[in-house]
Amino acid sequence: MIQDFLNTHTFNLLQMLIVFIGYLMPIPLAYAAVYLWHHYRQERFIAGIKWVLLEIQVPRDVIKTPAAMELVFSNAFYHRSKKGFWEEYMIGAPWLWFSLEMVSIDGRVHFYIRTPSRIRDLVETQIYAQYPQAKVMEAEDYVWNIPQYTKNGDWNMWGAEFAKEKDDVQPIRTYKQMDDMKSGIKEEFKVDPLTPTIEYLGSLPKGQQMWIQIIIRQDIKMYHGPLTHKHLNFYDYAEEYIRNMLEPFTKYGKGMGLGGIDTFEVRAPGFLDLIVKQMTACLGQIHFDVGIRIIVFADKRLHSLEKFNELRKSCRLVFRQFAQPNSNQLERLNATQFDAPWADPTGLALTKIKKRMLDFYRLRVFFHPPIQNSIKYPSLISAFFPSGRSQIFVLSLEELATIYHFPGMVSETPSFKRIESKIAKPPSDLPI
Numbered sequence: 001m002i003q004d005f006l007n008t009h010t011f012n013l014l015q016m017l018i019v020f021i022g023y024l025m026p027i028p029l030a031y032a033a034v035y036l037w038h039h040y041r042q043e044r045f046i047a048g049i050k051w052v053l054l055e056i057q058v059p060r061d062v063i064k065t066p067a068a069m070e071l072v073f074s075n076a077f078y079h080r081s082k083k084g085f086w087e088e089y090m091i092g093a094p095w096l097w098f099s100l101e102m103v104s105i106d107g108r109v110h111f112y113i114r115t116p117s118r119i120r121d122l123v124e125t126q127i128y129a130q131y132p133q134a135k136v137m138e139a140e141d142y143v144w145n146i147p148q149y150t151k152n153g154d155w156n157m158w159g160a161e162f163a164k165e166k167d168d169v170q171p172i173r174t175y176k177q178m179d180d181m182k183s184g185i186k187e188e189f190k191v192d193p194l195t196p197t198i199e200y201l202g203s204l205p206k207g208q209q210m211w212i213q214i215i216i217r218q219d220i221k222m223y224h225g226p227l228t229h230k231h232l233n234f235y236d237y238a239e240e241y242i243r244n245m246l247e248p249f250t251k252y253g254k255g256m257g258l259g260g261i262d263t264f265e266v267r268a269p270g271f272l273d274l275i276v277k278q279m280t281a282c283l284g285q286i287h288f289d290v291g292i293r294i295i296v297f298a299d300k301r302l303h304s305l306e307k308f309n310e311l312r313k314s315c316r317l318v319f320r321q322f323a324q325p326n327s328n329q330l331e332r333l334n335a336t337q338f339d340a341p342w343a344d345p346t347g348l349a350l351t352k353i354k355k356r357m358l359d360f361y362r363l364r365v366f367f368h369p370p371i372q373n374s375i376k377y378p379s380l381i382s383a384f385f386p387s388g389r390s391q392i393f394v395l396s397l398e399e400l401a402t403i404y405h406f407p408g409m410v411s412e413t414p415s416f417k418r419i420e421s422k423i424a425k426p427p428s429d430l431p432i
Contacts (some may be wrong), residue, residue, distance in 0.1 A: 034089070039371050041092025046368060050117040054124070055110060055139035058131055058406045066175045066193075068130040069405035070397050073216075076119070076126035078286050080218050097217035098123075099364045100404045103142060104201035104210045111406060112139065114364055131406060143362040146209070146297055149354045151347060156308040159295035159357040160335035161390060162319060168221075168394040169238045170328040171278050173321070174402045192407055197318045207302030208311055211295045212318070214404050215366040219287040219394055234287055234394055242279055245272070275327050285396040291366035292330070294318070295357065322403060334388055356388055366390050 079096050087093050099114035115123050124136050149157045164172070175193050201210055223237035224230075226244045250266050268276055296315050298308040316332055323329035336354045338344045360369070373388050395403075 036371070038089055038092070039374075041089065042094050042368055043092075045092040046094060051114055051364075052117045052120050053139050053141050054113045054115065054120070054136050056113065056127060056131075056406060057111075057135040057137075059133045064131065064406070066401040066405040069401040072126045072130055073288070073397055073400055074286055075129075076123045077216060078218055078288070080286075094368060095217050095220060097215055097364075097367055100214040100216065102197070102201065102212040102404070104204045104208075105142065106206045106208070107202055107204045109198055109201045110139075110142075112142075134406070143211070146358075149351070149358055151351050154300050156298045156300060156303075156305065157295065157354050157358065158308075158312040158315075158336055159293065159354065159361070160316070160332045162292040162294065162330045162332055163391040163393045164328050165331040166328045167241065168223075168234070169241045169279055169282075170275065171282050171324070171396065172328050172330065172399055172402075173324040174398045176398060177324075193321050193402055194405060194407055196321050198407055200314070200318060204311075205303075207299035209297040210311075210315055211361060213293045213295075213361055213364065214400075215291045215293075215364055216288040216395075216400065217367060219289050221289050221392055221394055235283060238279065238283055242276060246276065271326070278327060282396040282398070285398060287394050287396050288400055289367065289392050290395045290400065291390055291392055293357075293361055293366070295361055319403065333391060353388065360388075360390075367392065 077098050081095070083093060083095075096116060096119065098119075099112075101110075101112040101114065103110045103112060113123060127134060127136055146155060147153060149155065164170070173193070178191055178193060197212075201212075204210060219234050221234065223232050223234065225232045225237060225240045227240045232240065246266050246268055249268050249272075294315060296311050298311055303311075319330040334357075336350065336357050338350060344350050356373075360366070369388075369390060373390075376389050
């Protein structure tokens with residue numbers, strides 16, 4: 001039958017290609033339709049979430065290491081769950097996310113946590129459980145005190161996002177790798193890895209502001225396995241990644257084990273031994289999908305362009321103390337700047353990028369951006385019209401507690417807002 005059809009109809013190559021594409025077209029169209037529907041339902045659901053911004057103040061004499069913050073994160077922010085087809089595609093319910101923020105306004109340092117209002121009680125109780133003398137209160141959202149960026153406005157602005165430079169499996173430097181943070185060392189002799197950041201935030205003069213935003217959720221990021229080439233979660237991918245890294249240093253023995261089982265012996269060189277141990281230790285922890293964003297401002301009426309450029313360049317180093325060159329570090333990306341002058345001769349594109357950066361910070365957008373910012377453009381197009389697609393990476397519980405925790409007595413920054421005395425509960429036997 002097919003032969004008779006071909007004998008009575010003549011097709012050239014172009015016609016056959018068009019027919020072939022026509023038969024396959026429903027597949028990408030169906031995929032695009034499902035993607036757009038999913039995005040639409042999530043946007044509808046997210047628009048109905050109520051948020052609350054909490055400010056945390058700790059007393060001067062608090063004695064806690066970042067390990068206390070690990071318990072806060074694991075008990076209050078790690079909402080591990082699975083979603084069925086109805087909940088994900090019909091209702092559009094996303095996985096909950098939270099924003100951890102360190103802010104300097106005229107040199108005054110603040111710690112904030114933005115959370116869905118229905119999780120507020122859980123967040124407060126877990127903070128009080130580890131920091132019983134702290135003060136947690138609802139705060140006015142500071143992001144609306146700065147007007148929207150305009151090229152000729154009163155404020156200079158620069159922003160960027162940060163992500164791991166190397167693979168997510170390789171850890172950054174954590175507080176446990178600093179010997180001075182071990183238990184038994186007096187508080188005044190400890191080295192808090194966050195102190196350099198807080199000191200810098202506290203050094204900003206009047207008319208300058210710096211906002212640091214760390215957005216987190218349970219780890220749902222998927223990876224392409226280097227050995228099995230399957231779609232894997234973080235833990236399975238990490239195992240394959242380590243095995244693939246050690247493959248050149250592995251000796252296999254077929255049937256050499258008890259009962260004739262296959263054996264293998266790994267003799268990793270010294271420069272890999274420490275890295276592999278750190279990666280293996282991370283596998284025993286829970287992990288979070290993370291996005292980091294930083295924005296700095298300078299009032300043009302108080303600071304020259306030269307002073308603003310000094311602020312812009314120095315703020316890139318706020319995460320330098322977490323760098324572990326032989327393993328991983330946080331690098332800057334999606335900065336609000338063009339490296340080539342011909343990329344934006346009018347300055348209109350840069351203004352648009354800065355406005356988008358500020359809007360994304362205000363709305364705490366990272367995991368669910370507008371659809372035009374969720375697609376990775378080709379390199380040639382992205383060089384002139386950057387999509388601003390955010391890069392999500394993974395941090396272990398220990399890594400996350402290292403870059404965001406409430407400092408203890410070791411931090412003496414005078415502009416860090418603390419409580420002068422402990423807050424104690426009233427006696428239970430007072431007459432009513």
